[in-house]
Amino acid sequence: MRQSPVSLAELPEEVRDVPAAEWLRLYRLMATIRAFEEQVNELYVTRRMPGLAHLYIGEEAVAVGVCAALRRDDYITSTHRGHGHCLAKGARVDRMFCELLGKAEGYCRGKGGSMHIADPDSGNLGANAIVGGSTGIATGAALSAKMRGTDQVAVCFFGEGALGQGLLYEVMNMASLWKLPVVYVCENNLYNEYTHYRETTAGDVLARPRAFGIPAEDVDGQDVRAVLAAARRAVARARRGEGPTFLLCNTYRYFGHHVGDVDRSYYRPKDEEEAWKTHRDPLKILREWMVGAGLARPEDFQAAEQAAREEVARGVAYALAAPYPEPREVTLHVYA
């Protein structure tokens, strides 16, 4: 927490070949997610979005770093806090907004909403509103890849709240037994909704996957370089047929559990939020490192942020004007 923003002593071996343009692309993607989520909050506050949403701001480096280690045909499963995963895996901003607004051009034709965005074209098997609910699906996708003889990898994103669900341990057991190409990415943002995870989680988190013989590591989830390096190691291991890996990405959500969770002082101090934003911001960490290392100029980041804001502005304008599904679609897609 108190370490300098540029926390890595040196660039991990796995990412030394990454060119400056790729780091800038990842920065732009993180900026897009942030601008997207700020716009989602705005839609909620101005009462233009039905329902609620769970914002990913603060955690951008995890989704972006992990998905940068994947191919388009690799799979992910996501969570209720899933907008970042979807965008990082290749979803379009405009169609994401369409889904959040319940419009026909949304990824699920308005039937899923914020918590269920699925985009098989980009390998996204869907966000899930049951905590830990997609751990079986991701593991099954990995079994399927192995049975079909492809070298696809499945990544299962879940929050530390899912550590309380038995399903996770059942499927990690099978993934290890059967050496399935799956990467379990635990995003520890410290809070199970409104309760600190230390009040709900006994013992050492990493000891849990290790008990199944699954290699597990702690990852600085605020540093996209560290996340990408760890993800590359895990994905390579999976592609080699050596089985699952567990990445514990330590991170923080800047906003509440959902957009309506505004008064948070009863479960976490304001100082804590400010400290993460000031010292551990994923965009700032990448930016300061790149500028310091002479890989980019400050104006490159301003341009990336500007482009992200414009993409989001265009996307939300498009979605607000887009048509709703025909009412008759309510009975469509119950059965294939």
Add this chain to the structure above:
Amino acid sequence: MSTPSAALREPGRGEVREITLAQAIREALAEEMRRDPRVFVLGEDVAEAGTPFKVLSGLVQEFGSQRVLDTPISEAGFVGIAVGAAMTGMRPVVDIMFGDFLTLAMDQIVNQAAKVHYMSGGKLRVPLVVRTTLGATRRSAAQHSQSLHAWFSHIPGLKVALPSTPYDAKGLLKTAIRDDNPVLFFEDKMMYQVKGPVPEEEYTIPFGVADVKRVGRDVTLVATSSMVYVALEAAQILAQEGIDAEVVDPRTTVPLDVETLVASARKTGRVVVVDEGHRRYGVTAELAAVIAEEAFYDLEAPVRRVGALDVPVPFSPVLEDQTVPTPEQVAAVARELCGRSERDWR
């Protein structure tokens, strides 16, 4: 359990071999696994053990342990894995040893499998079959005897099949495996050794097509799964009293062949619905309501229901045998509907 001849109709020509319901299930699986490399089986003790009921014996020898996959005792986990595999190009057939254990996998079946296609706006599909058992009277007590098919029939997105004969079991299971939706396939564990004619040649039975197991004109007995045999025995009792009962087997509760049920109800004007699930809020309630709504003006009497007693299934035979519908019970209700009493006949 006897298999009255009326249940044995099938379209084959000439002599047809007889096999057990367990063999019919195994044949359906083996044929589909030969036809489609995406089909595989997973569950507890499915490989060398061939399940405790020996339904799957021999499959692992033909298809290997990569396609007949023994799992840990983790129903939620392996059903979840099957859902993910189904979403990504495979066609898993899950074995849940006892229907009671479905409770452990409810989230994966109800919140995941049933909803994926709809929630994704039709983009993802879950071609998954969950084979499991129902039925009491095996002296197995409350956690190995339930008939929970009504729960799944309630959930949009799931299909539910309840075969009553070897012929139906084979044809319906092949259809289930080829269906692009999650299908719950319930086999009465007391019927595995029931024999019936099953033709050698390839056939399938479409979902949503009821089968008239016995033609009659005075009263309709709608019955599911092993209750078809109870209804057929009841029909024999009634026949001796001059009451001609029709026995209709819906074969799938979802989709439901409303047309055939209603046509029979209109013809006879009297209906008894028999199912081994609990009577309260059960399959009998839904079928009775559908028939009453559609055939009201042709009914001579209210639709009656016979289901399992609303108690957990007890162990002691003296107690357990009271909980499931019997031919005598069904006959008594039908007799009453026809305005007769046993004494009238005597």
